[in-house]
Amino acid sequence: MTTSEEKRQPEITLTGCGYHRVLELISDKWTALVIYALENGSVRYGELLRKIEGISKKMLTHTVRKLERDGLVHRHITPIVPPTVEYSLTPLGESLLEPMRSLRQWIRVHDSQVMAARVNFDQTYNKDNDSPNLEDHL
Template identity: 70%
Template sequence: MKSSANPKQPDISVAECGYSRVLEIISNKWTALVIYAMENGSIRYGEMNRIIVGISKKMLTQTVRKLERDGVVQRHITPTVPPAVEYSLTPLGETLLQPMSELRQWGRIHFSHVETARENYDKTNKKDAQSKERS
């Protein structure tokens, strides 16, 4: 008989799960792209804004500030006129490159399967919805 004196609790609570806390850092779609922009070293704000297609200046600013607060990105200001601002990954930020690279690779290999599954699901559920409407 199993002892219930010390039951093992699952680590799936949003407040307690370390994984969910990590997702808070990287789950924004722009965060991953900003980190990818810095994977080869320092990059100026303007260059980052040009290479990340679709990001607004406001969203880029919010994203790099959040990553800076989280200790993932560091900002370096060169006192020129106008000031040159460069961003780079901190040593902590660099530790995200491998797992994020693996996620990117997974997406390249498997996302077509996800799209096919979505299409199949939508077709099946559309048929089910139409059958219910006729009933």
């Protein structure tokens, strides 16, 4: 015998909608920052490293390889000694700029509201509990 909960099908699924693929593409902080760093054209590896605060060489290499695999970034190697490597957005990568700019604008406008909401939430739910379990309040 099944319960009504078991019969109910979810309306939103990870496998059934394309949103999870979008989130896979851009959800980590380094991916977004690399895309922003490339929005004005080709950039050499060392310049990318200098442009993006806090990113390590290992993480930058991992991120640009991931973006290259996803078809968002093109890597161009100039065969000189030593070789130079430049990265640029592909047309597919450039097509992400508009929605990402919209998200950047949204946070510029609403960041103070988000931060105020966090402070309010934390003050409300931390009054009686030093170690709150957020699930208890949902």
